[in-house]
Amino acid sequence: MGGDKIGLYVLGLQEIVNLNTYAYVPSPFYAYADPSVVAKWQEALEAALPRHYTLVACEQLAGLLLLIYASPDVAAAISNESTVSTGTGLLGLGNKGANVSRLLFGETTRFVFGNCHLASGHDEASLVRRCSDYNKILMQTTFTPISRSGVMEDEGDKIGDEEFAFFFGDLNFRLDGLPGNDIRHLLTLHARGEYDLSHTKSTPQFGEDSVFVLHDNDDDTLDGASTPGMVSRETSFDRGDSDESSEELPDPDDFVPDPHDDPASLQATLDSLLPHDQLRIAMKKEKAFHEGWQEGPITFLPTYKYDVGTIGLFDSSEKKRAPSWCDRILYRTRKDMERYTKNHQDQVDAQSKDDDMKRRGIEQAAHEESVLFDYDPTTDSNGDTPATSETVYDYDEYEEEGGVDNGEQVIIQDGSIDEISLDLYTSHQRIMSSDHKPVVAIFTLKYDAVVPELKAKVHAEVARELDRVENEGRPSITVVVDGSDPTNADQGGPVDGSGGINFGYVGFMRRKSRSLTIANTGRVQAKLNFLEETKNGDGDNQRFRWLGVKFDPPLNGYSEGNEATIANEISLEPGETVSAIIEIEIRDVKQLQALNERPTQLEDVLVLHVADSRDHFIPIRAAWRPSCFGRSLEELIRIPRGGITELVKEHPNTGSIPPSLDVQSSSPSELFKLIEAIESLTERLIADENMIEDIQIPREKVGWPFDRHMWQTNEDEDYATLRGAIFEALENGQPILEVLTADVPTLKRLEVVSESLLLFLESMPDGIISAPLWARMDQTLPQIAGAKTSTEVEDVKTGVLDILSTEPYYNISFVFLTAMLARVASELLPLNKDEREVINTRKPGSLGKRSLSFRRNAASAVDEGAIQRRIAWERRAAEIFSNAICRTATAPSAKEKKIIEDKMRCVVEIFMRRDGP
Structure with missing residues (x-):
């Protein structure tokens, strides 16, 4: 068995670097990692593996290295890989410890692989450190939470939560209670017989990578792996092809004795040494690896310590270390873990019951139970003198507890049943590059896996059913x-x-x-x-x-x-x-x-x-639908006679109107149409007032019809329809009065057109007095708001016109607009000659304040109320239109903003006073 028939190759190495050559920093989390060394091992391993195998886990901790490769089929079923390193050396260094990897197979079964290197040494203190290292690894190893279908578990797994676990490596457990020289001498005799290179028997030659296996006679599963000198003869029960039909019993000499029963066999020698194995003793005493861990039958020589470059030659140095099985492979299933947990709980419950009975004074019952449960084999010895713990070993222990239950079924957490069997457990005795002989194990596993296509189908069916119910x-x-x-x-x-x-x-x-x-x-x-x-x-x-x-x-x-x-x-x-x-x-x-x-x-x-x-x-x-509203003055003067609709027909993809188009008018035609409509409707309203008694112009409302708060009509659905008709007329180049039918009251039409004019002006990005023009006015005419005399007012007007003349289109639009305001004021709030003279001698914006040069003529007819209403109306109209046509930079404060607004209002108000003295 091997090659591409193996679904998962797991390699655990120790001492891949010479730790003595590196200066360690004493840190509890420090671990040396040399990428170049790991790369060499990966390259060598991948060269030996079949093609297309995938690396699913790789972790180095100082001298420890864990590599896991999966075949293409198996790799597709692996997810949620999580590898954790734990250093257990002095001060937590990584010269000792473990690399532990968790893999999820088929979305159902968790595997844990732990590559360990525990504390070395033969004395009792070293044994205690080894057990402590093992328990520290179990306690400190926590994997990342598993994610299934995008749902993350709340907590990460720990060792013991998995379905299958494998711990392997240099565990460093030794043999106790036997002289090292005797063990070395006894095993050397067997090693020379088995591995004598000068042996001339016609046996197959093994290379360095060959596997040497000792197994029972009835083990026919390992083709070509039998130990030389222990291969049984082929025994057949030949019933014959001749005419004789009598059965012949096989000759007893044809049977090879069981190696376990042959005192001269290597296996019998191994069986006599295994009860002294520290690992088995620690498992029995529940010091380490006692939580359901199993190990296959040991049928191979101890793996430590050999002279480097030799086969079967144990330590010949001054220390002459006793041979031991330091390198081991242990495994455990969920069933093993649950069985241990149940037995442990039973023991705790029994002890608790016994203690409770003793506390209650039931001495006789306690004594009877002690007879049943407190048997001590060290004090029995078949009625002879008590035996000491150093001399009593259970040589049948391995037969009772060490057997391998091949084909064991394991019920995982979701109720599926997995199977595991150990097919091979042996050592590579012919590898001579180390003082250890590596061990290898082959397992066959069967586990339930989620089929992606079936999972998607089931999810879809469940989703449909849930939707139906919902x-x-x-x-x-x-x-x-x-x-x-x-x-x-x-x-x-x-x-x-x-x-x-x-x-x-x-x-x-x-x-x-x-x-x-x-x-x-x-x-x-x-x-x-x-x-x-x-x-x-x-x-x-x-x-x-x-x-x-x-x-x-x-x-x-x-x-x-x-x-x-x-x-x-x-x-x-x-x-x-x-x-x-x-x-x-x-x-x-x-x-x-x-x-x-x-x-x-x-x-x-x-x-x-x-x-x-x-x-x-x-x-x-x-x-x-493109509109003439929201356009700059430079764009509006380029709109043809048919309005923006005609322009869009000629230039379908037009957004902003380019300056390359010809200028069609000196002032926006839309502005002209709105002003013309306001003047005509004002005249019509005055005529209606004179002819129709029911019509009354709201002259007492300051700023009407331009102040929205002073409108006589409410903004209803009919109002919105009229406004939309005006917008349509402007966009199509039509006269406004043509779309405002005569059945609509003149007062309402005037209010709608006035609002449309203000919306048109307010939507212009640069206005009629653009920000650059206003900046020049503000800088060159500081006396705008302070002009008192007629001369000062005329100087301001002249200065404003001089600045506007540099932009003729803006100048014309400004003069055209202010002339309309002056005419509307004269129509709505007319003054006689004397009243006009009074108002023209007052400072713009002053309400009711007389000039020092004014002399009242008793014979003149001056209505002070009319003058006050006219001044108030002009002031309010100037406020409204100055905000609509002037553009300035943002004022830094409210006070400065108020000063700028007053100046803008004064400019508009000065040009609204067109009546002569």
């Missing part, structure tokens, strides 16, 4: 969009049959909505709510709110106990339905500018959460 007891809903075919959202499909809800093209501040009908088609109550956290992004990871959803008043069948109002969360009984409204609208100016700069698809996923059930995902899509 679905029967959890809410189930059906969602229908605007009369489309119902789709069961519980199955995760699209709610409209096309992968979501597509709103088509959406423009700036033009709201679109769609409705959903949600029905409880399950057997239990369903609690619903839409999760508020949505992406609402524009691709630059900047979050904008453009999608909203709410429940509408319930439809038919909705229980009367629920509130018939819009709510964020609602409960549906089986069979009930409710409607939900989905709305999209682009209102944020920054998002508007970003979409104009780089048009993108608006996408989001609406999440309908059902308590105790799965969430339902409704994809939302919309396409952005």
Whole structure:
């Protein structure tokens, strides 16, 4: 047996480096590792192994090295490898200790392999250290937790939790109670007979790697491994092919005696030495390796100590160390461990019972039990004189406890049954490179393994069954969009049959909505709510709110106990339905500018959460319609007569309008249309007031119609429709008054157009007075807010116009806008000649303060109230429009911000006063 028939090769080496050549640092965790030495051993081992074997574990601790190789089939079944090193030398150094590896086979069976080198020495103190080393390794070894199917166990395994364990290496246990010279002399006689190289018998020649095996006559499982001189003759019960049919009994001389019964055999000599083995004595006294550990029959010479380079020549140095079985291979199954644990617990229980009886004074019963359980063979000796512990050895102990139960079944933790049998346990006597002779063991193991394909199939079946059971007891809903075919959202499909809800093209501040009908088609109550956290992004990871959803008043069948109002969360009984409204609208100016700069698809996923059930995902899509809102003045003057719609037709992929396009107008045509509409509607409103008694202009409301807080009409659905029509007209290059029908009151139309103008100005990134232009005004005209006399005011106006003249398009737009404000003020709040003279002699922004040069003319008709209303209106209008058209750097403080706002207001207010004296 060997070659590629072996599924797992495990090699444990000791003293692979000369520890005397390395200076150790006294640290409890220090362990020397030389990668070059490990590489040499790996190279040599891989050269000897069959092809395609995989290294599954490699660990060095100073002179210790553990290597594990697996065949391709076995390697595929191994997982959760964990290797731990424990140093037990002086101060915890790694010159002694163990490398212990844990492997999981087939997701069911744990294997542990421990390569050990325990304390050396023949005296009693060394024996105690060896036992201590073993127990320290068991206590300190903890493996990483096992992970199965992505689920990690809470704690890591320790030695004893596995199904199969193997401990091997230089355990250093010696022979006690026998003179070393006698052992050496006795074994040398056998070694010379067995390994005499000058022997001329025609026996097969063994190489250095040959295996020498001593076994019983009936052991025919090891072909070619019989010990020379102990091979039985072939015995046949020939019933003959002749006519004679009589049976002949075999000749007794044809039987070779059992080596255990032959006093002259090597095996009988070994049997006489094994009762003195420290390891077996320590196991019996429960000092070490007593927790169910087994060892195969020892049929080979002691493995220590030999002269290097010799065969069968024991230590000839001055120390003349006694031969011993220092190198061992022990193994244990879960069944062995459980049997030991049960027996140990039985002993503890019996001792506890005995102690309890003695405490209760039942002396006779205690005496009887002591007769049954306290037998001491050292004081018996068949009635003769007591024997001493040094001279009494149980020579039949090995027969009782050391036998190997080949084919033993082991029940692992999940209930599967594994099998193990020991096929070979021997030494390599012809390896002469060390003073030790290595030992080898071959085991045959059978274990239950998880079949990946079957596991996946079972998992799928279990998942389906769990889903079926779960679905029967959890809410189930059906969602229908605007009369489309119902789709069961519980199955995760699209709610409209096309992968979501597509709103088509959406423009700036033009709201679109769609409705959903949600029905409880399950057997239990369903609690619903839409999760508020949505992406609402524009691709630059900047979050904008453009999608909203709410429940509408319930439809038919909705229980009367629920509130018939819009709510964020609602409960549906089986069979009930409710409607939900989905709305999209682009209102944020920054998002508007970003979409104009780089048009993108608006996408989001609406999440309908059902308590105790799965969430339902409704994809939302919309396409952005480019707008003239949110454009800079440099872009707006390049829009052709047909508006931004015409420009998109000519340049479909246009985002930002490039400066390479021709300038179409000296001022944005959209601005001209809005100003023209405001002037026309103002004149029309004055005419309506004069002709219709029911119409009254709210002149007492300061800033009307530009101040949103002073509007006479509420912002309702009809208002949003009018505003959308104005936006459509601007984007298509149409006159605004054409889309505002006459059935809409003039006052309402004026308010809607005024708001549209302010939205248009506020959405311009650079405004009409850009940040660079304002910086020049602020620097060169420090007296803007302090101008008092007419001369000072005219100087400010001249300076502002000089700066604006450097940017003609901005200059024209500014003059055009302020001229409109002046005309609207004159129409809404007219003044006579004397009142105009009064207001023009006052400092811009001063409310009711007279100039020192003013002289009241008693004959003149001056209405101080009208003057105050006009000044207040101009001041408020200047505040509104200065914030809409001026762009400045961010002020460092609130105080400086207020100063800048006052200056901007003064600039606009100065240009609003166009009436002459």
